[in-house]
Amino acid sequence: MKGIIFIQFTKKVNEVWGEDMVEDLIEQADLDSEGVYTSVGTYCFREMVSLINVLSKISGTSPADLQKTFGEYLFKQLSMKYPLFLEGKKDLFSFLASLENTIHVEVKKLYPEAELPSFEYVFPAENIMEMTYRSQRPFADLAEGLLRGAVAHFGEKIELSRQDFPVEKGSKALFRLTK
Ligand code: HEM
Structure with missing residues (x-):
């Protein structure tokens, strides 16, 4: 999955929950990239799945609703x-x-x-x-x-x-x- 998608995702999390939430997610999602995304880079889509699952646990919103x-x-x-x-x-x-x-x-x-x-x-x-x-x-x-x-x-x-x-x-x- 392209970095542009991850960058937009962290931007949205930052807007809704703030910078600390982005840091917590990256820490807890156990990412190969360690959460360092560039827009032209390519990363495993499972990193997006992990980020959404962790955000779901912390926020109480279902992964499906978060994706939507x-x-x-x-x-x-x-x-x-x-x-x-x-x-x-x-x-x-x-x-x-x-x-x-x-x-x-x-x-x-x-x-x-x-x-x-x-x-x-x-x-x-x-x-x-x-x-x-x-x-x-x-x-x-x-x-x-x-x-x-x-x-x-x-x-x-x-x-x-x-x-x-x-x-x-x-x-x-x-x-x-x-x-
Ligand atoms: C201006 C319009 C659009 C652009 C420029 C665009 C571009 C992109 C890009 C760059 C990706 C990432 C590919 C990757 O990470 O490897 C993507 C993925 C995706 N696009 Fe689009 N897209 C557009 C509209 C849409 C729309 C309207 C849908 C509606 C169904 C859609 C459905 C998806 C889905 C679901 C993915 C995730 C990959 C997957 O499902 O396997 N896109 N798109």
């Missing part, structure tokens, strides 16, 4: 850092449809070591979009948070539902967005 809240925040940060990906996208559906074949493809060009999930799209009706998230890593809740962040960005009235599927490794979830 962080995902919403992360979307805001990514959209400011990479405004080009939002340019010319007239609505939420056309933006999300560009995620698999454009945005994450460009991310992979910028950072060849990035580990990205995959998405499959189905449009059962004009006002409904289904996205199936599949990853070798356990970040379906983060995906939901990012999606909620995107919904907020476009300001459309959307109903989001989700169905999780059991998989041997990583995670798989179907998100259904209804206008």
Whole structure:
């Protein structure tokens, strides 16, 4: 997982709980990197899982809720850092449809070591979009948070539902967005 994600995560923890919490997390999460992240560096995604689990124990918020809240925040940060990906996208559906074949493809060009999930799209009706998230890593809740962040960005009235599927490794979830 790219350092930019860890840096945004510690920034958010710092904003909500303060610097001491960031230090406590890094100390208790037993990280190979020792919590020293650079935005272009690459770190094992398990460090993110550990950080979230420790934060969950200390804060009493479930890891799923922490991933979701962080995902919403992360979307805001990514959209400011990479405004080009939002340019010319007239609505939420056309933006999300560009995620698999454009945005994450460009991310992979910028950072060849990035580990990205995959998405499959189905449009059962004009006002409904289904996205199936599949990853070798356990970040379906983060995906939901990012999606909620995107919904907020476009300001459309959307109903989001989700169905999780059991998989041997990583995670798989179907998100259904209804206008
Ligand atoms: C401006 C838009 C976006 C940009 C620039 C972007 C970029 C990135 C980057 C840099 C990573 C880290 C890859 C790594 O650490 O190796 C990532 C991961 C991820 N992205 Fe995006 N992303 C965007 C939008 C979204 C949206 C809207 C979703 C909604 C589902 C999403 C879902 C994810 C997930 C869940 C991961 C974590 C990796 C995994 O699940 O295996 N991204 N993205």
